[in-house]
Amino acid sequence: MPQQRRAQVTRRAIVIAAAEEFDRTGYEATPLSAILRRSGVTKGAFYFHFPSKEAVAAALVRFQSQAWSKVWQRWTERGLDPLTTAVGIVDEAVRILERDVVIRAGT
Helix, strand or coil: CCHHHHHHHHHHHHHHHHHHHHHHHCCCCCCHHHHHHHHCCCHHHHHHHCCCHHHHHHHHHHHHHHHHHHHHHHHHCCCCCHHHHHHHHHHHHHHHHHHCHHHHHHC
16 A cells, blocks of 8 residues: 555544544543554554544544535536525434544544
């Protein structure tokens, strides 16, 4: 596997592990060791990708912000009436929050 691909896989594993731990116990109660254990990466690998636990949390917030922007754009570009648009946005947001731990943790 090329170095860049391996780095992407490692970074994604850290993000998902952090999201799962934050979702399970909350940001404050999640030690870095829990993220490392869940992701299966070393502390060195973690610090190669993120300078801190806070930086991972910031990445999660960016992911959720991008997701909500895309949802908003998809629904507002349809030219539907405001109520239908609002219901569609909320319905899609609920589905995303139910299935996507990264977006849920970032929210």
